[in-house]
Amino acid sequence: MTEAVLLTETNAGVRTLTLNRPEKLNAANDALLLALTEAIAEADGDASVRVIVLTGSGRGFCAGQDLGDVSGRNMTFTEHLNHTYNPLIRAIRSCGKPVISAVNGVAAGAGASLALAGDVRLWARSAALIEIFSNIALVPDSGSTWFLPRLVGYHRAFELMALAEKVRSDEALRLGLCEHVFPDETFHQEVQAYAERLAARPANALKLTKQALNAAMTTTLDVALDREAELQQVAGDHWEHEEGVTAFKEKRAPDFRREYE
Structure with missing residues (x-):
């Protein structure tokens, strides 16, 4: 059987959704994006779930779009975004539950957008964010042009996008791209503890x-x-x-x- 692209676990009112394509640093394909959007909606409607955590398996959080998944497809860029990423970002922002982006590794391209979309962003020490779109002559999407300048200002956002500069955890904390940075060794335990604190709130x-x-x-x-x-x-x-x-x-x-x- 094909391994699930999304893993789901619930503990103490915390629903953890884990992107599960570790061999590709959790680069997104349609199956993953649609499953994640559906899982967020399901968690939003479940009264026993009080907090949602988004994270990745293996070394990466999300390396952005799996280009191999869209190669040769008879679909425009606009159609693809409106079918996959845009509904996902809207689901996160309209969700009535707090959503934590638990960035355990690299967050690149649309993965960076996903990392920025949460209500709280918790990073592992080894995590990094890169708006990599300009490296393949594309425009940042999936909400990056909305989230990033509101966090770091227009000029720094433009520079990060134009030069595709990698932002590591210490700078991310300074810039306000995350609220907390935790050691890699205890990252998932720290995220769960933080999520349970949030779950105890009204x-x-x-x-x-x-x-x-x-x-x-x-x-x-x-x-x-x-x-x-x-x-x-x-x-x-x-x-x-x-x-x-x-x-x-x-x-x-x-x-x-x-x-x-």
Whole structure:
């Protein structure tokens, strides 16, 4: 039997989705991209899942598009992106659960876009990101032109894309491309521990926070203020808010998981 291109594991409310083409540094083919998009949607609809982790098997996170998979195909670049990568990136950003990009190795091309798309980016010490598109005279896609300049500014983003410069973990942390860097030897344990911390937080409030942040990235302050006021009412009407206030008054840790267990 052909080995699965995507591995799925759930532990303590954390759904880990592992890209599983290690012999190709997890370069993406259609089967992997479509399976990942479907898996994110499935996890989003599963009340027992509170956090989603995306990572890679072997030495790589994702080396971008498997060029051999599209060679000779009767499909335009636009059609391919709209069929595979664009639905995947939209699924990550619209997902109501926090998504962690656990970058265990090289993230190149569209793999770099995938690494940037998470709500939290955790890197292994040996990880690296490279916007490699210009090496084959293509334009960065799969969200890179949206994510990268918002993190590092237009000019640094252009330089990284134009020169296809590799960004290693120490510089990635300095530039804000990741939130934490962990040793390779303990990377997966550190990611799981971080994800479980996030899973203990109020799921509804985090979903609404993600909605507010996504909307605020492309709107005015006045619109963002109105949106915050609307979402604050939704959050305040939820049982999590009552639990948080009650726990504060009783001087105990809130239990934001009780309704889901």
